[in-house]
Amino acid sequence: MTPLSHIRNFSIVAHIDHGKSTLADRLIQSTGTVADRDMKAQMLDSMDIERERGITIKAQTVRLDYVADNGEHYVLNLIDTPGHVDFAYEVSRSMRAVEGSLLVVDSTQGVEAQTLANVYHALDADHEIVPVLNKIDLPASECDRIATQIEDVIGIDASQAIRVSAKTGVGIKETLEAVVHRLPAPKGDRDAPLKAMLVDSWYDSYLGVVVLVRIIDGVIRLKDRVRFMSNDTVHLIDRLGVFKPGMLPMEELGPGEIGFFTAQIKEVRDTRVGDTITSERKGATVALPGFKPAQPVVFCGLFPVDSSEFEDLRSAIDKLALNDASFSFEMETSAALGFGFRCGFLGLLHLEVIRDRIEREYNIELITTAPSVVYHLYMKDGDVRDLHNPADMPDLTLVDHIEEPRIKATILVPDEYLGDVLKLCQDRRGVQMDLTYAGSRAMVVYDLPLNEVVFDFYDRLKSVTKGYASFDYNLTGYQEDSLVKMSVLVNDEPVDALSMMVHRDRAEMRGRAMVEKLKDLIPRHMFKIPIQAAIGGKVIARETLSALRKDVTAKCYGGDATRKRKLLDKQKAGKKKMRQFGKVDIPQEAFISALKMDS
Numbered sequence: 001m002t003p004l005s006h007i008r009n010f011s012i013v014a015h016i017d018h019g020k021s022t023l024a025d026r027l028i029q030s031t032g033t034v035a036d037r038d039m040k041a042q043m044l045d046s047m048d049i050e051r052e053r054g055i056t057i058k059a060q061t062v063r064l065d066y067v068a069d070n071g072e073h074y075v076l077n078l079i080d081t082p083g084h085v086d087f088a089y090e091v092s093r094s095m096r097a098v099e100g101s102l103l104v105v106d107s108t109q110g111v112e113a114q115t116l117a118n119v120y121h122a123l124d125a126d127h128e129i130v131p132v133l134n135k136i137d138l139p140a141s142e143c144d145r146i147a148t149q150i151e152d153v154i155g156i157d158a159s160q161a162i163r164v165s166a167k168t169g170v171g172i173k174e175t176l177e178a179v180v181h182r183l184p185a186p187k188g189d190r191d192a193p194l195k196a197m198l199v200d201s202w203y204d205s206y207l208g209v210v211v212l213v214r215i216i217d218g219v220i221r222l223k224d225r226v227r228f229m230s231n232d233t234v235h236l237i238d239r240l241g242v243f244k245p246g247m248l249p250m251e252e253l254g255p256g257e258i259g260f261f262t263a264q265i266k267e268v269r270d271t272r273v274g275d276t277i278t279s280e281r282k283g284a285t286v287a288l289p290g291f292k293p294a295q296p297v298v299f300c301g302l303f304p305v306d307s308s309e310f311e312d313l314r315s316a317i318d319k320l321a322l323n324d325a326s327f328s329f330e331m332e333t334s335a336a337l338g339f340g341f342r343c344g345f346l347g348l349l350h351l352e353v354i355r356d357r358i359e360r361e362y363n364i365e366l367i368t369t370a371p372s373v374v375y376h377l378y379m380k381d382g383d384v385r386d387l388h389n390p391a392d393m394p395d396l397t398l399v400d401h402i403e404e405p406r407i408k409a410t411i412l413v414p415d416e417y418l419g420d421v422l423k424l425c426q427d428r429r430g431v432q433m434d435l436t437y438a439g440s441r442a443m444v445v446y447d448l449p450l451n452e453v454v455f456d457f458y459d460r461l462k463s464v465t466k467g468y469a470s471f472d473y474n475l476t477g478y479q480e481d482s483l484v485k486m487s488v489l490v491n492d493e494p495v496d497a498l499s500m501m502v503h504r505d506r507a508e509m510r511g512r513a514m515v516e517k518l519k520d521l522i523p524r525h526m527f528k529i530p531i532q533a534a535i536g537g538k539v540i541a542r543e544t545l546s547a548l549r550k551d552v553t554a555k556c557y558g559g560d561a562t563r564k565r566k567l568l569d570k571q572k573a574g575k576k577k578m579r580q581f582g583k584v585d586i587p588q589e590a591f592i593s594a595l596k597m598d599s
C-alpha cells in the first residue's frame, strides 16, 4: 500500500480539442504504464463512438507509477473527465474524487467557454490547479498572451504555466514533476472505519457491474463484505484492483487510492454514484455528502421506422440503459408512428450518441421526434404536472399557467462575430446578463429558455461565428411564460410527432417556417396536400403541396439514362424510410429537418 504522501490524484480539465486525451496518452506512455508497442491513440476513450467522434463521454481512470527526479516512487491517479456540456455532471462528480487538476489550454486558441465551466467545477471541488499551455509545437502558439488571458479571465496565477506539446512530448516530464510537487497529497486515516466514495459504475458483460471507488478512510480488501449506505445493501467483494489502464488485481486499497471492485452486482441502477461504501461490521455511521442524481432535461420519442422492429428496439434500449443511469425511457404510442419509446437525455449530444448507437450497434432505423424540454403545468384545479411530451398537452382551458426551464449560457466569441451572437440570443428570447472583454474576445452571458437552445442553437452559433464561438450552459430554474402547443396537420391529419411547445409571440413565425420546410421535404403525391400549423383549432400557417404527374423521370427529358436510373433508385431507397400518415408518405428526415429554424 502506498503512503498518502506518495499519492497524487488529479484530473485534466480542458475545452474540447485542446488536447486532453493526447496529454493523457503521453503521461501514460512516458511513465511506462503501457508499453510503446501497445500504445494506441486515446487510450482512455474506450467506446467506439468516442473514438470515432473524438469526444470523451464516460470518465475513465488510470494509475501511473512515476519515479520523480528526487528518486522517490509516486502513484499518480488520473481521472479523465468528459469535455462536453451535456456531461458536466460527470465532470463535477469525478472532480470530488481528486485533489488537483491540470488545466489544459490550447496555446493557439486560448480560454474557451468549456475551459471556464470546467475550471469552475475544479475550483468548486477545492482543487489546486496547474495551468498547462499545450500545442507549443504549432507556429501559431502564443504562450505569453494565453498565460495573461488565463490570469485575466479565470483569475488564477499562470506565471508558472507549463509549456507542453502533447504531440511531440515536450514538457511532459515537467508536467509529471508539477503533479508531484504542486498538487497536494490526499488526506485520510488508515485506522478509521472504511469510507469509500462511489465515483462511477458501469456494466461489463463478463464481470457484471464494475464500481470505481476512491478510498477516503480505512482499507478495503478482497473478500470484504461491504455495505452501500444509500440502500443498505451488502455485497461480497470478489474482485479488487486498479486500472493501468487494463485491470490489475490488488489485495487491498488504502486511503487516497482509486480503484475498482466487482461484487456480483447485476444492475448499474443498484449503485448510486456518490454513495458511501463502508464495511458490513463496525462500519462508518455518517455517510459522505452525496451528489444529486443527474436529471434528464431533454426528451424525445424514438420509433422504429419498421414497426416490426419494436421488440428489437426495446431490447436495445434496455441494454443501453443498463450502463447509463442518466438515460430514462418509457413506452409511448403515437397515432402516427405506432409503438416506440419516450426517452430522456442529459442534453442533445447525449441524445445523438444514444440514437447513433441504436442505429449502428443494433441496426435499427429510427424516427426521432422533436426534442422537448420538461414543462411544469400548473392546472386550474391546483394540480402541478410535468409535461415531457407536447402530444400530452391537456386542453389549455384546464391550465392556469406554464413554466419552462431557463439556462445561463456563457458564450466566448471573437469581437467581429459578437453582433451576430447577440442577435441570435435575442431572437431566441434571451436576456443579456453580462458582457465583458478579454483581449479581442467577448464573453457574453445570457439567460435563455432551454427550449430555444435544445434543438439547433449550437449549430446556429457555430455557423454564425464560423466555428469560433464556444458555448456552455447550466440550468438555472423555471419561469412562467406564455407558451402554447402548436400542432401540424398534413392532409388534415394531425402528425403528433411534429407538435411542439412554442412561445405565443413566436408561434406564427415558427408555424410558417415549419409548413414551408415540410412542403419541401414531403414528396409530391398524386393529389393536392394541404400542410397546416395550428394552435388549438386555429390555423396559423398553411401551404399546399401540388399534385404530381406520374412519371418521376419526366423532368429528365429522355437523355441521360444513368441519371434516370439514379433518380428511380433514390426514390426506391426513399420509400423505405417513409412513414404513412393517412394517405401521405412522409420521409424520415422530415421529422428532424422540419424543426430546424433558420433564424
Ligand SMILES: Nc1nc2c(ncn2[C@@H]2O[C@H](COP(=O)(O)OP(=O)(O)OP(=O)(O)O)[C@@H](O)[C@H]2O)c(=O)[nH]1
Residues within 6 Å of the ligand: 014, 015, 016, 017, 018, 019, 020, 021, 022, 023, 054, 055, 056, 082, 083, 084, 134, 135, 136, 137, 138, 164, 165, 166, 167, 168
Ligand atoms: N500540433 C499539436 N496537436 C495536438 C497537440 N495535442 C493535441 N493535438 C491535436 O489536437 C486534437 C485534439 O486533441 P484531443 O487530445 O483529442 O483533445 P481532447 O481535449 O481530448 O478532446 P475531447 O476528448 O473531445 O475532450 C487532436 O487532433 C490532437 O492530435 C499538440 O501538442 N500539438
